[in-house]
Ligand SMILES: CC(=O)N[C@H]1[C@@H](OP(=O)(O)OP(=O)(O)OC[C@H]2O[C@@H](n3ccc(=O)[nH]c3=O)[C@H](O)[C@@H]2O)O[C@H](CO)[C@@H](O)[C@@H]1O
């Protein structure tokens with residue numbers, strides 16, 4: 360397994376191009392199941408998860424072809440409605456094929472994704488929503504067996520709490536269902552608006568985009584389209600932390616400030632200098648960092664996918680901060696590894712108290728999930744001496760060309776191939 364070696368202590372200076380958003384790319388690719396015509400996606404990030412989604416769609420009959428740099432063409436006819444365990448277990452986002460397969464072919468058999476390192480992550484809201492739209496669902500042998508003998512119909516669905524994936528799955532299903540679907544307490548993440556924009560370009564009828572109440576009026580068929588994927592707000596936020604923790608100055612080219620929600624304001628409170636330029640966000644730090652509290656929440660609140668990275672930043676801030684994780688029940692696995700590097704962090708239930716230290720020291724560490732991996736990279740960039748991050752495959756799921764982007768800004772970082 361590849362490892363990443365970092366020698367810390369060098370301020371990052373330069374430009375980092377922000378790639379297309381992983382979480383938008385994955386859901387947008389599943390929209391390829393909704394039409395026999397060609398869907399062309401541009402600004403597609405080069406990531407392991409995107410390759411996995413390509414593999415999943417290919418075995419459903421939808422070919423995913425690279426036709427230009429960062430451009431995928433999706434097309435074909437659905438020939439198989441089963442999403443097998445072997446692919447789903449690699450990537451939970453595979454559950455997002457359920458809605459499109461069911462609405463298009465009236466049947467789908469999708470392996471239950473199960474939990475992952477950050478939490479149990481049930482899919483009950485996806486299933487209840489589809490049942491309200493007329494699906495008959497059985498769980499057997501680790502699979503979701505879903506049929507819609509009479510097709511899906513519109514329904515009013517009130518989510519008891521915000522779920523990005525359930526909102527997306529039901530939007531896709533509703534776009535070809537009979538009649539009107541209203542999603543209440545829907546997620547408002549920028550990836551949802553990006554999905555809506557693509558579906559509308561394919562002929563879908565959606566109103567309320569950007570709000571927590573989406574109305575989707577089903578149409579008979581969707582057609583092909585070309586759609587550019589939004590920049591990755593989590594990648595942007597992550598590199599903002601990298602610039603800040605090293606006391607550097609970096610232009611995050613392409614980053615969109617509005618998509619970062621509360622993350623930008625929180626970084627500002629912590630002492631990070633951020634300005635918006637026509638090319639993106641300029642992030643630097645001239646003075647010290649101060650302990651600042653954060654609580655993860657659905658968008659526009661502080662993103663859970665930024666929690667681990669922000670915690671590393673607070674680990675070297677002056678004073679204490681309390682970081683509360685309200686979305687996932689087990690998303691503090693980076694804490695013991697950060698503490699091995701000299702951080703002083705205690706976890707109490709869903710909150711972590713971070714007492715800032717003057718410096719971290721490099722160490723061999725183990726990555727446990729995607730964002731935890733980058734929190735260790737950040738610690739390595741700031742630490743004295745050498746850090747080796749093991750289990751880099753988590754990082755490759757969601758960050759494109761990490762070593763290249765950081766090395767171009769002056770970091771001492773390299774991949775040690777297995
Ligand atoms: C591929 C993708 O886009 N992944 C993102 C997506 O994950 P994902 O779509 O899985 O996350 P959700 O928004 O659905 O999860 C939010 C919370 O709801 C719970 N839940 C969800 C669905 C359900 O049917 N029942 C249930 O209990 C989850 O366990 C979690 O505690 O949004 C998360 C929250 O912003 C991000 O961290 C992930 O990066």
Ligand SMILES: C=C(OP(=O)(O)O)C(=O)O
Pocket residue numbers: 382451452475664729730757
């Ligand atoms: C949790 C994440 O992704 P996924 O939902 O694909 O596990 C993430 O991107 O941080």
